[in-house]
Amino acid sequence: MGKLGKHNFMKKYNRINTVLPDTRAATKANLVSMINKYDSLYLKPNVGTGGFGIYKIIKKNNSFILKSGTRSTEYKSFQALYGSIQRVVSKKKYVVQKGIDLLKHEGRPFDIRVMVQKNRNRQLETTGIIGRLAKRNKIVTNYHNGGTPMKIDSLLKSHLRGSQRASVIKKIESLGREASVVLGKSLRGNKAFGVDIAIDSKMKPWVLEVNTRPDMSIFNTLKDKTMYRKILKYSKF
Template identity: 65%
Template sequence: MKKKVKYKMGKLGKHLFMSKYSSINALLPDTKAATKSNIYKMLRKYDSLYIKLDEGTGGRGIYKITDVDGGFLLRSGTTSKMHTTFEALYNSLAKFLKNDKYVVQQGIDLLEHNGRSFDIRVMVQKNRSGQLETTGIIGRLAKPKKIVTNFHSGGTPLPVSTLLESHLNKTDRAVFIKELESLGRRASIVLGESYRSKKAFGVDIAIDSNMKPWILEINTGPDMSIFNALKDKTMYRRILKYSKF
């Protein structure tokens, strides 16, 4: 008989687990099951929402809803559609919500670089002693007019320092990047309580216009190849080395 995986969780399960920890719960965007009631209530609370596949990866199955004058703007990929009422919006969403499990998440007003949104991926891996260490950090710049930053959805991998140049001076950038690396490790330690056998975590962090970091998601099977896209291969070599422990 095949052994049951005890801790298999999608985005919602991970969110609920991590929200019990006071060290990071204030940095988790509000996330709920994508029911009609939850979407309605959250649209009254936030300017924008993301609808995401509970177990989707690589930027698949992501929709953005923005509350605008005259109704609700629904975006997916590079396409947009305006709905004048919530019922019309939900009818459009219901087509795919009935087939798969989705979550609805508070929208974060992402920082931009050259008019394009970006977020951060922090790689955290177990060292030779089994302790979690931050081994890499990289920025992901969204393709023009796209709502997702993922590498496999056309996002451009760039050094975090480059993306923060217009937001912080050199000294403050270095301090802030260290804080992001530390946050990635702290968040991984928390989720690692539930995924004890995992050796690597990819922590996706959004930064809002007030420079507050938000933990969007933690991937328990992170893609390492994005780091190979950087000209400087130092981080990529370190990540490969740790992957062998």
């Protein structure tokens, strides 16, 4: 099941649909409609991991900026922009997603990966949470694309006080589990989910994507191995 299939399945559930950013097939009509509605968009391969093949479109006055990797190109019209991405989006199935204005740490955007796994009683449980800080000037936070894994507490320090921080982290952990429970209704045999969550500048969390074969190695980068050991233990259930 690709990003669009997961999104369409999850948005049927009221308990989760308010935190799912608008995501559609990347047709020309959808791109036009969404660029008129939002300040920025992300183009992502419908199937694929690691943050590769992702583009960001930013609306700036009467022009459009297309970012990919660390490159940035400005187009004077939507038609010119579409001309440059048409080959990519038509060759491979892409989705277009509303851009979320991510919180930043030292000028670099970050998001959060929440690990959710089935415990010995076959119930889903949050087993890990980690922040992913984008490489300078990059649009993606993925570890395998130059992102830096960090403790979530460190990333939120400059935005929230201690007790607020603890409460937001708890909320994110529970949202990760909630998203996994919902998607798990469609994928009953799946034992682990990696939920990518963004926090916007108004402190609202958004579920960007739910990965059904999450990479556990990112948790091994933390100095404290408690979380990683728990994840490994649960992977055997």
